[in-house]
Amino acid sequence: MSYRLRFSIFIVSALLAMGVLHGQEQPHRKRDYTGPRCIAGFCFDDDHRISEREFVRRYGKPAKAKGVYCYRVPDQKLFARFDALDEEPNEIVEVFVSNKPNCLRTFSETVPPKLKFKKFSTQEGISLGDSYSKVLATYGTPTLYSRTGYGLRLAGT
Numbered sequence: 001m002s003y004r005l006r007f008s009i010f011i012v013s014a015l016l017a018m019g020v021l022h023g024q025e026q027p028h029r030k031r032d033y034t035g036p037r038c039i040a041g042f043c044f045d046d047d048h049r050i051s052e053r054e055f056v057r058r059y060g061k062p063a064k065a066k067g068v069y070c071y072r073v074p075d076q077k078l079f080a081r082f083d084a085l086d087e088e089p090n091e092i093v094e095v096f097v098s099n100k101p102n103c104l105r106t107f108s109e110t111v112p113p114k115l116k117f118k119k120f121s122t123q124e125g126i127s128l129g130d131s132y133s134k135v136l137a138t139y140g141t142p143t144l145y146s147r148t149g150y151g152l153r154l155a156g157t
Contacts, residue, residue, distance in 0.1 A: 036123070040080075056069070059115055067090075074112065076120055078128060079101050081095070083096075
Protein backbone atom coordinates (compact mmCIF):
# COMPACT_ATOMS: atom_id res chain seq x y z
CA MET A 1 0.00 0.00 0.00
CA SER A 2 1.47 3.39 -0.94
CA TYR A 3 2.16 6.06 1.67
CA ARG A 4 -0.29 8.37 -0.08
CA LEU A 5 -3.06 5.80 0.06
CA ARG A 6 -2.33 5.11 3.73
CA PHE A 7 -2.45 8.83 4.47
CA SER A 8 -5.68 9.27 2.55
CA ILE A 9 -7.19 6.34 4.43
CA PHE A 10 -6.06 7.94 7.68
CA ILE A 11 -7.69 11.32 7.10
CA VAL A 12 -10.95 9.90 5.88
CA SER A 13 -10.97 7.31 8.68
CA ALA A 14 -10.41 10.12 11.14
CA LEU A 15 -13.30 12.07 9.67
CA LEU A 16 -15.45 8.96 9.85
CA ALA A 17 -14.54 8.56 13.51
CA MET A 18 -15.94 12.05 14.07
CA GLY A 19 -19.12 11.14 12.23
CA VAL A 20 -18.27 13.53 9.42
CA LEU A 21 -18.41 11.19 6.44
CA HIS A 22 -21.55 9.22 5.76
CA GLY A 23 -21.05 7.70 2.32
CA GLN A 24 -22.73 5.01 0.33
CA GLU A 25 -20.80 2.48 -1.72
CA GLN A 26 -20.11 3.80 -5.19
CA PRO A 27 -18.31 2.32 -8.18
CA HIS A 28 -14.53 2.54 -8.16
CA ARG A 29 -13.09 5.22 -10.48
CA LYS A 30 -9.39 5.49 -11.20
CA ARG A 31 -7.82 8.95 -11.22
CA ASP A 32 -4.79 10.78 -9.91
CA TYR A 33 -4.47 11.03 -6.15
CA THR A 34 -5.85 14.36 -4.90
CA GLY A 35 -6.10 13.69 -1.17
CA PRO A 36 -4.10 15.14 1.69
CA ARG A 37 -0.35 14.68 1.82
CA CYS A 38 0.41 16.30 5.19
CA ILE A 39 -1.21 16.80 8.58
CA ALA A 40 0.14 18.64 11.62
CA GLY A 41 3.48 19.02 9.87
CA PHE A 42 3.81 15.28 9.13
CA CYS A 43 4.16 14.62 5.42
CA PHE A 44 4.25 11.26 3.71
CA ASP A 45 6.26 11.65 0.56
CA ASP A 46 9.86 10.69 -0.13
CA ASP A 47 11.23 14.10 0.88
CA HIS A 48 9.43 14.66 4.20
CA ARG A 49 9.04 11.46 6.19
CA ILE A 50 10.38 11.44 9.74
CA SER A 51 12.53 8.64 11.13
CA GLU A 52 11.12 6.60 14.00
CA ARG A 53 14.18 7.51 16.09
CA GLU A 54 13.69 11.27 15.54
CA PHE A 55 9.94 10.97 16.19
CA VAL A 56 10.54 9.20 19.54
CA ARG A 57 13.20 11.78 20.49
CA ARG A 58 10.73 14.64 19.93
CA TYR A 59 7.48 13.22 21.28
CA GLY A 60 8.52 10.47 23.69
CA LYS A 61 7.89 6.76 23.71
CA PRO A 62 4.80 5.39 25.42
CA ALA A 63 5.25 2.16 27.39
CA LYS A 64 5.02 -1.03 25.36
CA ALA A 65 5.43 0.91 22.11
CA LYS A 66 7.00 -1.21 19.36
CA GLY A 67 6.47 0.66 16.13
CA VAL A 68 3.06 2.00 17.23
CA TYR A 69 2.94 5.25 19.22
CA CYS A 70 -0.29 6.46 20.81
CA TYR A 71 -0.86 9.89 22.32
CA ARG A 72 -3.59 11.88 24.03
CA VAL A 73 -3.70 15.42 22.68
CA PRO A 74 -5.90 17.19 25.26
CA ASP A 75 -5.36 20.72 23.90
CA GLN A 76 -6.92 19.55 20.60
CA LYS A 77 -9.37 17.11 22.21
CA LEU A 78 -8.16 14.16 20.15
CA PHE A 79 -6.01 11.05 20.07
CA ALA A 80 -3.23 10.35 17.60
CA ARG A 81 -1.68 7.03 16.64
CA PHE A 82 1.56 6.89 14.63
CA ASP A 83 2.79 3.69 12.97
CA ALA A 84 6.37 3.09 11.92
CA LEU A 85 7.60 0.93 9.06
CA ASP A 86 8.75 -2.50 10.31
CA GLU A 87 11.74 -2.54 7.98
CA GLU A 88 14.63 -0.23 7.16
CA PRO A 89 14.39 2.68 6.93
CA ASN A 90 12.33 2.83 10.10
CA GLU A 91 10.11 5.83 9.36
CA ILE A 92 6.68 6.98 10.49
CA VAL A 93 4.41 5.96 7.62
CA GLU A 94 0.89 6.30 8.98
CA VAL A 95 -1.11 8.55 11.30
CA PHE A 96 -4.63 7.95 12.57
CA VAL A 97 -6.38 10.79 14.39
CA SER A 98 -9.65 10.34 16.26
CA ASN A 99 -11.82 11.93 18.92
CA LYS A 100 -11.72 8.57 20.78
CA PRO A 101 -8.77 6.42 21.90
CA ASN A 102 -7.55 4.60 18.80
CA CYS A 103 -4.89 2.26 20.09
CA LEU A 104 -5.02 -1.20 21.61
CA ARG A 105 -3.17 -1.53 24.91
CA THR A 106 -1.24 -4.46 23.48
CA PHE A 107 0.43 -2.02 21.06
CA SER A 108 1.09 1.00 23.24
CA GLU A 109 -0.18 2.93 26.23
CA THR A 110 -1.78 6.27 25.33
CA VAL A 111 0.18 9.17 26.83
CA PRO A 112 0.54 12.93 26.30
CA PRO A 113 3.49 13.80 24.00
CA LYS A 114 6.68 15.39 25.39
CA LEU A 115 6.42 18.14 22.76
CA LYS A 116 3.10 19.60 21.63
CA PHE A 117 1.89 18.57 18.21
CA LYS A 118 0.96 21.20 15.64
CA LYS A 119 -2.75 21.50 14.92
CA PHE A 120 -4.04 18.30 13.35
CA SER A 121 -5.36 19.71 10.10
CA THR A 122 -4.23 19.19 6.54
CA GLN A 123 -2.40 21.83 4.55
CA GLU A 124 -5.69 22.43 2.77
CA GLY A 125 -7.42 23.24 6.09
CA ILE A 126 -9.37 20.01 6.69
CA SER A 127 -9.75 19.05 10.37
CA LEU A 128 -11.70 16.55 12.42
CA GLY A 129 -15.33 17.58 12.51
CA ASP A 130 -15.35 19.25 9.10
CA SER A 131 -18.35 18.52 6.93
CA TYR A 132 -18.50 15.90 4.22
CA SER A 133 -19.19 18.64 1.68
CA LYS A 134 -16.04 20.53 2.73
CA VAL A 135 -13.95 17.37 2.32
CA LEU A 136 -15.46 16.71 -1.12
CA ALA A 137 -14.97 20.32 -2.19
CA THR A 138 -11.33 20.16 -1.13
CA TYR A 139 -10.29 16.70 -2.35
CA GLY A 140 -12.97 15.63 -4.80
CA THR A 141 -14.95 12.41 -4.84
CA PRO A 142 -13.15 9.43 -3.26
CA THR A 143 -11.93 6.81 -5.70
CA LEU A 144 -11.81 3.82 -3.35
CA TYR A 145 -14.50 2.57 -1.00
CA SER A 146 -14.07 -0.36 1.39
CA ARG A 147 -15.69 -1.62 4.56
CA THR A 148 -13.38 -2.24 7.53
CA GLY A 149 -13.61 -2.85 11.25
CA TYR A 150 -13.67 0.93 11.67
CA GLY A 151 -16.55 1.43 9.27
CA LEU A 152 -16.44 2.79 5.75
CA ARG A 153 -13.07 4.04 4.56
CA LEU A 154 -12.80 6.26 1.51
CA ALA A 155 -9.53 6.99 -0.20
CA GLY A 156 -7.78 8.21 -3.31
CA THR A 157 -5.61 5.89 -5.35
